[in-house]
Amino acid sequence: MNIWKAFLFGTAVALLPATASFAAKTDLVLGIVLEPPHLDPTAGAAAAIDEIVYANIFEGLTRIGPKGDVLPALAESWTKSEDGKVYTFKLHKGVKFHDGTTFDADDVKFSLDRARGDTSTNAQKGLFAAIDTVESVDPLTVKVALKQPSGDFLYNMAWGDAVIVAPESADTNKDKPIGTGPFKLENWAKGSQIVITKNPDYWGTPATLEKATFRIIPDPAAATAALLAGDVQAFPVFPSYETIAQFQADPRFKVVIGTTEGETVMGMNNKKPPFDNVKVRQAIAHAIDRKTVIDGTMFGFGTPIGSFFPPHHPAYLDLTAETAYDAEFAKKLLAEAGYADGFKTTLKLPPPTYARRGGEIIAAQLHEIGIEAEIIPVEWAQWLDQVFKNKNYDMTIVSHTEPNDLNIFARDDYYFNYDSAPFKELIKQIDATSDGPKRIELYQQAQKLLAADEPAAFLFQLPKTGIWDAKIEGLWENGPIQANDLTAVKWAD
Template sequence: MKSWKTILAATALALASSTAALAARTDLVLGIPLEPPHLDPTAGAAAAIDEVLYANVFEGLTRIGSKGEVLPALAESWTISDDGKVYTFKLRTGVKFHDGSDFNAEDVTFSLDRARADNSTNAQKALFAAIDTVEVVDPATVKVTLKQPQGSFLYNMGWGDAVIVASESAETNKDKPVGTGPFKFDNWAKGSAITLVRNPDYWGEPVALEKAEFRIVPDAAAAIPALLSGDVQAFPNVGVGDALPQIQADPRFKVVIGATEGETILSTNNKKPPFDNLKVRQAIAHALDRKAIMDAASSGLGTPIGSHFSPANAAYVDLTSTYPHDVAKAKELMKEAGLENGVKATLKLPPVAYARDGGQVIASELREIGIDLEIIPVEWADWLSQVFKNKDYDLTIVSHTEPNDIGIYSRKDYYFNYDNPAFDKVIEELDLTSDEAKRMELYKQAQKILADDAVNGFLFELPKIGIWDAKLEGLWENSPIQANDLTKVKWVD
């Protein structure tokens, strides 16, 4: 990192002239750290898919706004029956998919029925479990009947996994996505960049950008020169380590440190010995020094968490004191578990910096209490296959960036392998509850159960460190959903 000041100084004169001409631009190169495995939000769990396509190429009945609010999208309005079970959506008319085909109620029924089908490959299939029937009333009206009331239904329909696709193009969306959004897919240079272009036939307000390139820049060391040279004009979320103060002091750039929905956790296989033992999980919780982990994994930024919930949510409870950092207590619990002589395990780390850097610290901390971890670096495709799908792991580190996703702990086939009927009952009641005050209380109960059970090592809420040209506006400061929404982005004088 010794060369950052030199790099900053050397590029200052070159950028002074180049940035002056950017106000009139209608193109944008935006840097992202991870390449999506494919381009279909309805068929994959990787956040990188939504980070490129959500709100840009694909749209749902509803959408999540920059403040986490539910907004109309392909449904311009809706009514809800008195018993809370029937949602009647009035759809926008005159909407076309990017291949020129018309959007109508048949596409909604196809998409929702496909997502909830027995053979569905949707990574968030549970979002649709409450749906009983989806019926076409007329080409611009759809009636969705639920098996029971679900307070989060409209919010769920705003996830990337719930976007509306056409039957004609659904099977090829992984390589050639066809949506209804303000941008159309143009090109995917594998390993390099994904390019979108403005959709001239968009039903809504036209976007200012004519072209947006999502450039894959996996290494922070490469991100800084790309930014300083003007080759990349924006990084919505990037780790730049010791260079951050210098960039913050440079008036050519805007640095925005916001919040995410990224609960960063030491994910634990709760059915694999010795992690099926509560005392071992409690020992791990006591061994974790969140500050040291955050210093290494996120330049000290972020917010410590004690359960799986975002501090930005009104229902958040600070449970970090449930298992305070206490090595002596951790060793005592390991002895009570019959493991005073230690145990070996594996720690599979995906390629992101917060996992690789934080993993080194965690391995050192757990070694101190007798848990000797073999660190196994894996690429994202392998992580998704080995860890997320096949549950072939002991421990791993990942940020769960899906919005408001505490309900994943009640899924019986989820990769944590966690099973607690008391927690399931709280989530079941939450699903049936529309009253906001009651929902808040249930969320708090759910957080407490997870904290007490030490299901995972709850580390910190991933910060969103956005750096972009000061003449850009409209990029999201926070990430209430895993998205880089470009619909309001433009260059200004």
């Protein structure tokens, strides 16, 4: 699971004049909030990894486009058998990895078998669960046989976790990423910046940019100052919501408010009392005033959600009314669950503003119904170890930005500890269904079930708040996947 980047708060700063000169028009400096732990998307859960390497350094058989559609990548085409269980991919010829080694069908077989193997460390191993066998037919042909039809298979192969790596370099990709993409790593100054440069031997359409620098700026005030001074020309996800209006009034900048796949939730440990009681979980959901949380953490940027599904999806149902804010009803549910006097619990909060500030607001709201939530701030490494890996927590707040990730609630090993046979069955049906209207019907049934069981308190959908120089073209408006895809980015003439 890739976890959303930090949205840290800072005190609003006065706008400063842009005094620094811009970089060369073939170079671009982008601001990012979180530094990735490493640069191997097949061996890590952090969204910050894909935000650097997806489509830039590494490529998969398919890829996600800016509108969320599945596009060809290393596979120039594919066919599907009549029973929907066998995909035959034709690969592009003349493709080389950055170290000069040749890409072919054996690399695809190696990558897919590695990702789904018993010793796999892939954070999204479930993406490959439907695969039965992978066969290298010839150097440019790969045949993938599935255990059963999967309506999401091509989409799954487009995730960052499914990129193709070479056996010669797979073990060292964390620090020295070797992909097939239009950019390659030049330098990583830990704690400061990551620089990628144009791959002169790229097999496809070459990038326009010669160099891109991802500058790590965790402080919102510093992010604002860097943009205004010209030290940074683009912040694809700008962290200082309180200054967005000022940038909107400045003609030097383009402000683009898009959508993301980021469902922000307050997770609860469903196997730990009292959260194993559905009425307790429902009471907590009714005790939360989403609008207050959004206003207090996001300056109004964000869409309330009542289940785990993005509002821009055609199958989305607005279920916010199912757990509308009602403190008195929440108290009633607590009493019915045997907790009329409330209880004490803990709330572990990772660094992002939506978590830290949102947690303070929600703790105050829970106090109103008798729940005393002790706030425990944790760093990302602690969160990944304590909450995500070892499930050592009561409640937590985090944004899930993976695309098409409703199925995480069907995973036995996931940190929510939610176990619902009816929900798992719905996910199986969705995965095996290719018919559009039927998939929508099943998706909506799944949303309703989650809204009733409330394995997490569903809060809001993260916006994509992009700010960049008005002369820059090609950056994504929306965030259908965690990526800063620079393949089509250029400076306007």
